[in-house]
Amino acid sequence: MAADAPSTVPVQLVEQPRLLKLKESFIAKFGSAPKFYVRAPGRVNLIGEHIDYCGYAVLPMAIEQDILIAVEPVKTEVVQLANINSSYLDFSTSVNNIQINKSKPQWHNYFLCGLKGIQVELAEICTKSERYIGTEGGGMDQSISFLAEEGTAKLIEFSPLRATDVRLPSGAAFVIANSCVEMNKAATSHYNIRVMECRLATKLLSKSKSLDWKKMLRLQDVQASLGVSLEEMLTIVEEVLHPEPYSTEEICKCLGISLEDLRSQILSQNTQNVSTFKLYQRAKHVYSEAARVLEFKKICSEAPDNAIQLLGELMNQSYISCKEMYECSCPELDRLVDICLQFGAIGSRLTGAGWGGCTVSMVPTDKLNTFLKNVKKAYYQNDGQRLALENNGLFATKPGRGALVFVEA
Ligand code: GLA
Numbered sequence: 180m181a182a183d184a185p186s187t188v189p190v191q192l193v194e195q196p197r198l199l200k201l202k203e204s205f206i207a208k209f210g211s212a213p214k215f216y217v218r219a220p221g222r223v224n225l226i227g228e229h230i231d232y233c234g235y236a237v238l239p240m241a242i243e244q245d246i247l248i249a250v251e252p253v254k255t256e257v258v259q260l261a262n263i264n265s266s267y268l269d270f271s272t273s274v275n276n277i278q279i280n281k282s283k284p285q286w287h288n289y290f291l292c293g294l295k296g297i298q299v300e301l302a303e304i305c306t307k308s309e310r311y312i313g314t315e316g317g318g319m320d321q322s323i324s325f326l327a328e329e330g331t332a333k334l335i336e337f338s339p340l341r342a343t344d345v346r347l348p349s350g351a352a353f354v355i356a357n358s359c360v361e362m363n364k365a366a367t368s369h370y371n372i373r374v375m376e377c378r379l380a381t382k383l384l385s386k387s388k389s390l391d392w393k394k395m396l397r398l399q400d401v402q403a404s405l406g407v408s409l410e411e412m413l414t415i416v417e418e419v420l421h422p423e424p425y426s427t428e429e430i431c432k433c434l435g436i437s438l439e440d441l442r443s444q445i446l447s448q449n450t451q452n453v454s455t456f457k458l459y460q461r462a463k464h465v466y467s468e469a470a471r472v473l474e475f476k477k478i479c480s481e482a483p484d485n486a487i488q489l490l491g492e493l494m495n496q497s498y499i500s501c502k503e504m505y506e507c508s509c510p511e512l513d514r515l516v517d518i519c520l521q522f523g524a525i526g527s528r529l530t531g532a533g534w535g536g537c538t539v540s541m542v543p544t545d546k547l548n549t550f551l552k553n554v555k556k557a558y559y560q561n562d563g564q565r566l567a568l569e570n571n572g573l574f575a576t577k578p579g580r581g582a583l584v585f586v587e588a
Pocket residue numbers: 224227228229230231232316317318319320531532533
């Protein structure tokens with residue numbers, strides 16, 4: 180299925196308290212009513228972490244929780260942005276001169292990225308747009324936001340973009356828990372360092388197999404060119420790469436290029452001064468995680484009696500690989516995963532980029548209430564800051580619908 184435009188849904192605002200409140204705030208701020216509203220769902224990745232930008236399929240679902248935007252088209256060339264949360268300041272700029280300050284990430288930059296993206300090219304607009312913020316994202320979030328359907332997670336494959344239903348087993352709920360640690364992907368280089376490590380591993384593996392390494396960008400390209408299985412790729416990683424970190428000098432020597440070439444032709448802007456890269460561990464994570472995604476889908480479609488157990492094991496393996504091989508966890512996420520497993524989750528893992536953010540846990544439905552009570556007590560109760568976030572930060576969710584436009588009926 181291709182990425183369709185979001186659907187338009189007529190709604191009675193009296194039945195939609197959040198939209199009604201948004202309308203009132205809009206009128207109070209701009210003195211006129213919005214013409215339409217846009218919904219973009221949150222998403223949770225069930226499995227397949229840090230492999231979308233390597234070309235591999237991932238398995239997320241959109242959730243019921245969302246962001247709402249009220250819009251009024253205007254005739255001037257000035258775009259005015261305001262946020263219901265007053266700690267995010269109003270912003271306005273001319274559409275003809277969009278400046279995105281990457282050194283100081285601000286909420287309105289994400290909106291400006293969208294505008295800038297539209298001006299460049301419509302196809303693959305969302306994934307490309309995000310890159311203007313400075314991160315080399317893989318497109319999972321944007322794809323699930325547009326391709327989601329209520330009641331089903333999706334296997335998202337890339338190049339070309341495709342989405343296939345993955346029906347989750349009944350009898351288990353998916354619980355999202357916020358670690359209350361924030362990692363600003365755009366303001367730090369953690370994320371891009373990983374993308375570059377995967378790119379460098381791609382180059383070294385390609386070179387060792389006499390492939391045209393200059394053209395190869397993603398770990399999936401190596402597998403596709405060699406025509407081998409993911410398991411065989413894991414063996415090749417063992418043979419070709421070493422676990423000790425690679426210095427830039429060693430990488431340049433392996434590829435026969437200068438440091439200037441490495442910086443200008445391979446590395447991103449915010450990884451120019453990184454001096455060592457772990458290639459073996461990152462490639463091991465990517466190829467094994469890509470295999471786990473396919474296994475997860477297979478179990479969902481075959482639905483054996485012990486499906487929940489098997490899916491839980493895959494989620495746990497994914498988490499261990501993220502923590503040990505990809506090093507994208509943090510002590511708070513580790514603690515939260517431990518707590519979730521201790522109180523009855525069959526599987527629990529960090530979801531999304533990591534280094535903070537949320538965990539997703541699979542919990543048998545009959546244990547859900549006690550699970551939520553116990554996790555609240557163990558992780559949130561004794562910490563004022565966490566407790567304040569807990570209301571929106573610990574909840575069970577179901578696969579929700581995708582992005583859409585609301586118009587007042
Ligand atoms: C972030 C990115 C996605 C993906 C995940 C990790 O959410 O936006 O593209 O790479 O991290 O799986």
